Amino acid sequence: MTNDEGMADLRHETAEMRAMIRVVLPHHLRSLARVDGEVTLEVLGPATQRSVLDALEARYPMLRGTIRDHVTRTRRPFLRFFACEQDLSHEDPDAPLPDPVAMGEEPYLIVGAMAGG
Amino acid sequence: MSRIRLLVGTRKGAFVLTSDGTRKQWEVSGPHFGGWEMYHLKASPADPNRLYASQTSSWFGQVIQRSDDGGKTWTPPGTKPEDLMGPDGTPKGESNMFVYDSSAETGKPLTTHQWYDGTQRPWEFKRVWHLEPSPTDPDTVYAGVEDAAIFKSMDGGRTWKELAGLREAKGSLWQPGAGGMCLHTILLDRNHPGRIFVAISAAGVFRSDDGGKTWRPANQGLKSQYELPDPDAEVGHCVHRIAMHPSRPNVLFMQKHWDVMRSDDAGESWHEISGNLPTDFGFPIDVHAHEPNTVYVIPIKSDSEHYPPDGKLRVYRSRSGGNEWEALTNGLPQRECYVNVLRDAMAVDSLDPCGLYFGTTGGQVYASADAGDHWTPIVRDLPAVLSVEAQTLP
Numbered sequence: 001m002t003n004d005e006g007m008a009d010l011r012h013e014t015a016e017m018r019a020m021i022r023v024v025l026p027h028h029l030r031s032l033a034r035v036d037g038e039v040t041l042e043v044l045g046p047a048t049q050r051s052v053l054d055a056l057e058a059r060y061p062m063l064r065g066t067i068r069d070h071v072t073r074t075r076r077p078f079l080r081f082f083a084c085e086q087d088l089s090h091e092d093p094d095a096p097l098p099d100p101v102a103m104g105e106e107p108y109l110i111v112g113a114m115a116g117g
Numbered sequence: 118m119s120r121i122r123l124l125v126g127t128r129k130g131a132f133v134l135t136s137d138g139t140r141k142q143w144e145v146s147g148p149h150f151g152g153w154e155m156y157h158l159k160a161s162p163a164d165p166n167r168l169y170a171s172q173t174s175s176w177f178g179q180v181i182q183r184s185d186d187g188g189k190t191w192t193p194p195g196t197k198p199e200d201l202m203g204p205d206g207t208p209k210g211e212s213n214m215f216v217y218d219s220s221a222e223t224g225k226p227l228t229t230h231q232w233y234d235g236t237q238r239p240w241e242f243k244r245v246w247h248l249e250p251s252p253t254d255p256d257t258v259y260a261g262v263e264d265a266a267i268f269k270s271m272d273g274g275r276t277w278k279e280l281a282g283l284r285e286a287k288g289s290l291w292q293p294g295a296g297g298m299c300l301h302t303i304l305l306d307r308n309h310p311g312r313i314f315v316a317i318s319a320a321g322v323f324r325s326d327d328g329g330k331t332w333r334p335a336n337q338g339l340k341s342q343y344e345l346p347d348p349d350a351e352v353g354h355c356v357h358r359i360a361m362h363p364s365r366p367n368v369l370f371m372q373k374h375w376d377v378m379r380s381d382d383a384g385e386s387w388h389e390i391s392g393n394l395p396t397d398f399g400f401p402i403d404v405h406a407h408e409p410n411t412v413y414v415i416p417i418k419s420d421s422e423h424y425p426p427d428g429k430l431r432v433y434r435s436r437s438g439g440n441e442w443e444a445l446t447n448g449l450p451q452r453e454c455y456v457n458v459l460r461d462a463m464a465v466d467s468l469d470p471c472g473l474y475f476g477t478t479g480g481q482v483y484a485s486a487d488a489g490d491h492w493t494p495i496v497r498d499l500p501a502v503l504s505v506e507a508q509t510l511p
Contacts, residue, residue: 028152028177032193061210062196066177070214078176112176 019047021097022107023056029067029110033060038107047102049081050093067110082109121466122187122508124168125476126155129500131170133188140472140486143495149191150182157247157461157504164255165510169274171245171260179244181212181260181274195275211276215242215260215268218281225281230264231292240264240284247461249303259329261300265291265317267329280329283315287334287352294319294355294374301460302359306366306383314369314384319344319355322371324384335384344374357400358460362409370412370439372402372460377414379439390439395426401463405488406471410438413465413473413489415458424455432475434489448492449483456481461504468509476502 024038033039041055050073057064068075073093075081081088084098084106100106123134130148149155153172161167166187172180182191194212217240219227229237243263251257256273266284268277291298302316311328314335321336334351342348344355355374362368371378371387376397378387391397396416405411412435418426425431430449433442456479466472473489476482480499485492 026176028174031150032177032180057210062180062193064210065213066180070211071216076176076178 017045019043019102020104021047021052021055021101022104023052024107024109025063026110026112028112029063032062032066035060040104047097048094049088049091049097049108052097052108053093078113080111080113082111083107119468120510121468121472122160122165122510123464123474123482123495124158124160124170124188124504124506124508125482125499125502126158126170126461126504127476127480127500127502128154131155131158131172132496132499134482134495138468140466140468140484143484145496146188148500149188153180154244155503156245157506159248159250159506160508161250161255161258162252163250165508167250167255167273169248169250169258171248173244179213179215179242181245183212183274194270194273209275212274215245215262215277216279217242217266217284218279223281225284228284228288230288230298231290233293237289240266243297243299246299246301247303249305252305252307259303259305259313261303261315263297263299264293265298265300265320267300267303267313267315269329280325282325282330283323283332286323286332288320290352291317291320292353302356304359304361304369306361307363308366312366312383314359314361316356316359316371318357319353319374321352321354321356322359322369322384335380336387337385338380338387339373339378340376340389341374358402360402360404360412362404365409368409368438370402370404372399372414374398374420377402377439390435392435392440392442394433394442395431399458400460401458401475403463403465403473406465406467407469408436408471411436411488412439413463414442415463415475417457423457428453428455430454430456430477432473432489432492445485445489445492447490448485448494459503462502464505464507466507466509472507474505474507476505478502 021041043051043055083101119138121136125132130151132147136143150172156171158170168184170182183194184191218225232238245260247261249259260268267280270277300317304314306312313325323332324335325332339354340348341354345353357372359371367383369380377391379390380387399417403413429451432445435442456477463475471488473485478501481497482495483492
């Protein structure tokens with residue numbers, strides 16, 4: 001294998017591990033991040049809740065600490081993560097996201113828990 | 118002509134109220150950060166266009182906002198493109214990162230405080246109650262937080278470091294009050310560099326003489342017979358607010374849960390000055406800008422009722438440094454008024470005559486341009502007011 005062939009393989013592999021993930025933020029976090037509508041994030045490597053949230057915080061650093069604790073990286077109690085009509089809030093953050101989310105067909109939703117009467 | 122800018126924090130956003138020096142016509146801008154609890158906004162005395170704000174939410178936690186143009190635009194410090202990358206290439210975004218100091222360098226363990234059931238519980242950050250910018254450096258600002266601690270930023274709010282010595286001042290005996298275990302007052306003594314007073318519900322007053330490295334309780338003379346098994350304990354007093362006139366920093370005034378108190382020796386000892394007040398329960402206390410012996414309180418009926426006595430909203434003024442109080446009622450509702458005025462919701466300007474302002478839980482902000490003799494509502498229908506600060510601008 002020549003060096004050129006090796007580089008081509010690497011490029012191919014990297015391209016395969018890239019996903020474009022659609023994320024829907026709650027109103028107040030859209031205001032904080034100064035975005036309208038949903039955001040699209042490029043995620044390198046497997047698309048998991050952790051990798052998506054890491055990418056989100058990298059793009060919008062003002063969101064750090066508002067979704068997950070700065071130190072423990074645990075979800076804030078009154079937030080929920082939904083996708084494909086499932087509540088993923090209590091799933092392993094390193095588990096793969098459902099295929100429609102990883103393929104960019106369905107969004108990953110960050111939702112403020114209901115409060116009030 | 119001078120102008121006045123009021124920074125008003127409410128349960129559902131911040132408002133900026135501005136007027137010329139006559140203080141008759143006001144412009145209202147806001148809500149800024151609509152829907153968020155804005156506990157406190159305060160300007161740097163060293164740069165009046167530098168404002169800091171504490172933005173909080175039960176859902177999304179703490180955010181610190183900063184304006185460098187007098188409140189026209191706001192940004193969480195450290196999130197502009199030039200601020201973003203840390204040494205490892207990752208975005209920092211640390212302006213809302215309030216982590217209690219348990220570092221090996223300082224050797225401070227994460228200590229515990231008393232919980233309602235008598236057990237010990239580790240400190241846990243909830244929110245920033247109060248921001249106190251340095252009188253001399255716009256980039257230096259202190260934050261009083263719940264669970265009670267003081268943090269300091271020296272880079273314009275980008276990063277925060279706890280002054281952890283405070284928790285060593287008998288912190289294991291501190292216990293939350295009904296409003297939480299919050300550090301709500303920070304007084305920086307311009308005449309004695311390094312001297313800081315803080316007040317905590319329900320722990321008391323603490324003083325540092327070395328810039329916040331070490332602290333000691335400053336509660337001698339306080340008596341809390343209805344709140345503490347030992348009425349004159351060294352810590353545990355529910356101090357609601359303390360105030361100081363900058364020209365006379367050894368004299369402190371205090372609104373305690375019950376009792377209005379005064380210290381003439383920089384907090385070494387306190388004596389009661391409630392005098393003829395109709396009730397000595399209340400939250401805010403403030404000092405006239407030009408008369409260090411003129412003090413204002415707003416009496417509230419009791420700790421369970423939290424509204425003015427007899428449905429009459431009255432500011433009380435003492436021109437004698439306490440004990441003799443007069444009711445100021447002109448322009449304030451004198452029937453069927455059942456609002457509260459919270460601890461950070463009263464402020465003075467430095468014009469002559471001195472202007473006085475306070476906000477209520479009913480959403481009114483009242484102003485007096487003559488040191489309290491006459492009052493007018495600037496706004497009547499804001500969300501519940503949490504804090505009011507006044508800026509006198511050239």
